[in-house]
Amino acid sequence: MNADTSKVLITDEQINEMLDRVSSEINRDYEGRELVVIGILTGAYIFTADLTRRLTMPVNVDFMQVSSYQGTRSTGILTIRKDLTVDVQDQDVLVVEDIIDTGRTLALLREELYGRGAKSVKLCAAFDKPARRIIDIVPDYRGIVVPDEFIVGYGLDYNGQFRNIKNVRICEVIDGRPE
Ligand code: IMP
Ligand code: MG
Numbered sequence: 001m002n003a004d005t006s007k008v009l010i011t012d013e014q015i016n017e018m019l020d021r022v023s024s025e026i027n028r029d030y031e032g033r034e035l036v037v038i039g040i041l042t043g044a045y046i047f048t049a050d051l052t053r054r055l056t057m058p059v060n061v062d063f064m065q066v067s068s069y070q071g072t073r074s075t076g077i078l079t080i081r082k083d084l085t086v087d088v089q090d091q092d093v094l095v096v097e098d099i100i101d102t103g104r105t106l107a108l109l110r111e112e113l114y115g116r117g118a119k120s121v122k123l124c125a126a127f128d129k130p131a132r133r134i135i136d137i138v139p140d141y142r143g144i145v146v147p148d149e150f151i152v153g154y155g156l157d158y159n160g161q162f163r164n165i166k167n168v169r170i171c172e173v174i175d176g177r178p179e
Contacts, residue, residue, distance in 0.1 A: 002174045003158055009151055010127075010144055010168035015050075018143045022124065023054035025141055026094065034058045036091045038113075040105070041065040041082060042163070043098030046155040047126040047143075051096060062086045068104040078108035089117035098155050099127040099146070103135035126154065127168070 026035075034057065039048030041063050052061055065082035093113055100106055106123050113121045124141035131148040146168075152158050153165030162171065 003152075003161070004172040004174055005152055005162060005165070005169040007170040007172075008167050009146065009149070009170050010154075012167045014144065015126075015154060015167065018126070019050050019054060022141050022143055023051055026051075026124070027054075027056050030057050030092065030094075032057070033092055034060070036086055036088055036093045036118075037061045037096060038084065038088075038093060039063045039096045040098070040109075043155045043157065044096050044126070046163070047098055048096045051124070060086055064109075066105060066109055068108050070104075076104045076108060078105070078112055080112075087116075088113055090119050093118045093121045094141075095121065095123050097123065097125045097139075099129060099151070100125045100137065100139055101129050101132050103133050103137040106139075107135040107137050127151065127156075 037048065037052055037059050039045060039061065048061065052059055062084050064080065064084050067079050067081065068076045070076045095106065095109060097106055110121050110123065122140040125139040126143040127146045128139060128142050129146050129148060149170045150158065151168050152162035152171040153168045155163050157163045158171045
């Protein structure tokens, strides 16, 4: 693998602090209510597991795999690769994403879920890279703001690799070296 991942950007202690902070915000806001949590595969699988274990209200956890590409509409087009099992009609929904980059995926997904009749849709992202934003979208629950670097670990991948790294590292692709 022609990638250098030696530089740690976020330690696992910082990730734990982030999880405690974000989960207490969600626990406060949804106290006494039921919540449908939608984790976005594959990147958010670890964050979804860690976050939901800290939630205190009744939660129904489901997963969806989506991607967005730039089509003729300015926001792009949403492709659903794996759909939900739960019906979100009249439900309070929390979408859990690994990182918001351009913002396209979450903006389109929010539109899709409101189209299915969700009562409310809020967005939670472990990491936020605002420098690359194209669609003006702010997560309701924001973990850690990151610089304009390609990061891996804690669920985030480069070509399918490095998701299992416990902390978050900068991924520098080394050109000219054979894989
Ligand atoms: P966007 O906000 O629609 O551009 O899409 C964000 C998605 O791009 C995330 O869910 C990740 O899968 C991927 N992504 C963006 N930035 C990074 C990164 O730094 N490392 C790994 N994946 C990234
Ligand atoms: Mg993703």
